[in-house]
Amino acid sequence: MRRINGGADVESVLLAVAEGVAQAVGFEVAAISYLTRDLHFQVAAVAGSAEARELLLGARVPLSAMESELELAEQWGSLLFIPAERLNGEVLGWIPPEVVPDGDSEPDPDRWRPEDTLRSPLRSPAGELLGLLSVDLPVDGKRPDQARRELLEMYADLAGVALHNARRATELEEQVRLATAVESLHGRAARSLDVQQIIQGTVGEIARTLSADHVWLRAFGDGDSTTGHGARWPNDSAQPASPLLMEAVSRAARNAWATGDVALARLDEDGVVGAAENEPVSLTDRALFPAGPSLASGERIPVAGGAAGWVPRPSTRQDPADPEHRLMADYLRPLGAGTILLAPVGTGPDCLGYLAAVRAAGSGDFSPHEVQAAGQIARNLGQAILNARLLERERILVGQLESLDHYKSDLISTVSHELRTPLTSIAGHLELIEDDPRSATPASFSVIFRNLERVMTLIDDLLTLKKLTDANSPAPTSTVVDLHQAALDAVAAFRPPAEEQGVDLTVVPHGGPLLISGDRDELERVALNLVGNAVKYTRTGGSVTVSTERTDRFVRLVVKDTGMGISKPDQEELFTEFFRTTNPDALALPGTGLGLSIVRRILQRHGGSIRLESELGEGSTFTVRLPLSRTTPR
């Protein structure tokens, strides 16, 4: 009924009615109040003296406070009359007439007593209770007779119609305002293609639209409910919610999405009271001020516990001892929360987040139109968030495709270069031999074979890499592999070049097998690549030590050398494809830059990892860790 406060037209109509009552029916004071959304009668028009106006205008009385008064009322048609003699001192602090002698020992039954109360409920044509017309101080000092009562009833009907029209107009105005706000929020959310921006950019306007004191907006992330994007309004209004609370709210939002509801709850002293009522209970549905003799017989009027918008269903009342509801209540109480609204943000089958709005206690409940608008806003946000997510995914995909494209062209140029160098050398030697068969010396053949081997190694490495990176390639075959044996084999394979280079290559003995599950060829390849590198990058007089060990759950292969070592910047990139050192001494040695990236990918496929400790010029230690096979004896 906001417009009643500000709308001069309605107020002047009500004032005219009040003045009409005062003059035509003959009362010094007539006041019209309307029923607010939070169930208070608020005085909107007063006819009477300046003092009466001053005293009454804007006064608010809770509907529930009138209960005891109305129990005593006599029904005069649609009027409710509470004769002073029915009141006791406790109800209104009334002083019995015998204490205040009025000089008339035989009291006139028709005389108006100062404590007499005459009111008329103001109703819509459909019977909804909208307000109250109260009169006091009859000019003739008498309780009204039948003719004046009828006149009063007629004015009450008029005031009822005026209030009804005002309410309709206010409702219509509210609907238009909400629809415009929903539309504007929709436009704002749809214009942005960034989830955080959508949330941040709408939270304040949502709070204003719903006349909420606090609003939280959240778009779930891919992980648990505490990830993703969130915003709240006012920004510094509350402590950050605990992950447990966010989890609970997220679950409630998902449930609400599944049932297509906007959840409403109220905070009372015991905790949060839930209410799944989506269909608000209107005043007509409530047996307020039942007509007929029941009032006169003193039946209680059921007004307690309800609000004009909705009422909590007893069955949905949450257990205050429930830790989740304790958590919610403890968080909301310091904010002075009264009513809580939770609208799931979602689209299609997916709940993507939530919109939670809180109105402070005493500010009234969310109206049915506001609840509806919140639901619509949340659905629109869901669509906007989905669009933003799709675009984000598209961007990532495009980025991935672009880097794949770069990778491919890098690969082609690197491979061409790596092939061209040895092939050019082979072609050169063959041309020499063709020109002069006498140049076919063992040294010349050795160069040709060395270069052929380089080409073969490169092709071999490329095929291995393809197998490891191909999404369609089968998962590693799982056999039980003895890592210690793989180390021994790798050492045996590199013994000849180690001896040739004058590098001391040793393997630390291990008492028994170290079993891991995985692809034998791939795991042997790990040992071969690491031992091969260690030998290759260690100068004459240096040493390479290979050892294996186990812990409770893992086995380790440690390859330690006293070779050239690796600079810190090089260490960063060591495991990427085609990376070769920047150290000129190491670069002079043949290599493809694929060995370590193959090692990394094989370990990834086997749930393992690799660590490197190295100092340039001092040597390197590569430590591989792999999960122990369950068949290994403890």
Ligand code: ADP
């Ligand atoms: P490459 O075929 O060049 O050996 P890798 O992928 O096996 O390719 O190794 C990448 C680079 O890492 C090598 O070029 C080398 O500079 C460096 N590297 C690898 N192992 C060692 C080591 N044990 N000592 C020094 N440098 C090493």
